Amino acid sequence: MLLVTFLGACSAKTEKISTAFYFWRTTFSLTETEQQYLKDLDVKKLYIRYFDVALQNNEAIPVAPIVFNQKPEGYNVVPVVYIKNEVFLQNSSADSLAVKVYNYIQQINKSANVSVNEIQFDCDWSLKSKQNYFQFIEEFKKLHPNLSATIRLHQIKYPEKTGIPSVKTGVLMYYNMGVINSGDDNSIYSQKTAKNYINSLHNYNLPLNIALPVFSWGVHIRDNKVVNLIGGLSNNDLQKHPFEKVSENRYRVIEDFIYQGRYLAKNDVVKIEEPSAEQLKEMMKDLKNHLKKKPNEIIFYDLNEKNVTKYEKETFKTVSRW
Incomplete structure (x- = not known):
């Protein structure tokens, strides 16, 4: 009986994955509730959207830059730059764009008195924009080599066509899986839709972390x-x-x-x-069965008092166990 109990305890053992959050508001300031959630969940890393890049008069410009009303002390900050696909659909100079984006990130870092190690790019690139986007990443790596990039589900199914960005880590965005419509389909999460793609995770040659939805x-x-x-x-x-x-x-x-x-x-x-707590657990169960290796981080999108308080803290802890 002792042996059976011991073996059962071993088989039930799980390993905790680091928990992080995306911060997607234009003003950085944390409420007391948000700070308490981060503390209780032992969050050490925040992926903070710094600005978007869009086209205006055929020129790539920064849009809605973040303002730090509060210093993110105690957190490892990763600037995230969302670049609209339209930017890479035009034949813009990758090297000059890389320099402009890098300098603007540095300007925000300086004003907020923040030092960063990693930078992340968020772009839903297409077959037509792929070459320009990937060239931009190569140019940016000359300025800052430690890069990560977001990956959509459709980009992991046909990597030989869509390509894989030359970054150290990808973040699989496990949400926004369908078209917003008046029917019963859920455009944020559908297990049925996800299963059409996740078999391809076995063949995706880029280390992946996972981003899960807590928004509605x-x-x-x-x-x-x-x-x-x-x-x-x-x-x-x-x-x-x-x-x-x-x-x-x-x-x-x-x-x-x-x-x-x-x-x-x-x-x-x-x-x-609105994803339920049970659906978040379901997502991780399915991913665990298909990922090539354990992710280093689970990143929840996005940090907002209203979003996080919909779930028990134990839900976040359970989802972040492997």
């Missing part, structure tokens, strides 16, 4: 057509307003009213897309 939104539907997307909306929010629950994640408007500057008419429908 509401799909505003009128006459079976999508009218708008209401960011940050969750099931809990709709209990306080004139909605009638018609299914697990659908609510019908019972009288005209204004919600966060949006007009919702009687009989409009709001579909909530």
Whole structure:
């Protein structure tokens, strides 16, 4: 009996993976609740969106740069730069763009008194933009060699076509899996959709960390057509307003009213897309069965008091066990 108990304990042993968060607001300042969650979850690393890069008059420019109202003391900061695919669809000079992006990152670091080791690029590149994006990464590595890049599910299924960026680590964005529509499909997470791609993880030749969703939104539907997307909306929010629950994640408007500057008419429908705690565990279970090796980090998207408090702290800890 002692032997059986010992063997059972060994088989149940799990290993903790480092927990990190994306910070995707334009002003860096943490609430007391957010700070407490980070402390209790032993978070040491924050991936902070510094700015976007978009085209304006055919010129790549920084958009919505972050402002640090609070110094991220005690955290290893990784600047994340989101670059729109349109930037690489035009034949812009990769070396000059790399220098401009690098200098702007350094400017933000200096103003915030932050030193960084890793820089991450977030770009949903396409077959037409692949060459320019990959060349940009090569040029940037001359300025800062320790790079990571986000990877979408569709980019791991056909790596021989989509290519693999020459970075030290990729981050598999395990969310935004479908098209936002008025049907029952969940565009944030669908196990059925994910299974069409994750078999390819065995053949993906880049070390991967995992980004999981803890955000939500509401799909505003009128006459079976999508009218708008209401960011940050969750099931809990709709209990306080004139909605009638018609299914697990659908609510019908019972009288005209204004919600966060949006007009919702009687009989409009709001579909909530929001990953549950059980789905987060389901994601990791499926990934564990397909990844070539254990990831070094689980990164939750994104850090926001409203997002994190929807889940018990134990949920984050359970999901981050391997």
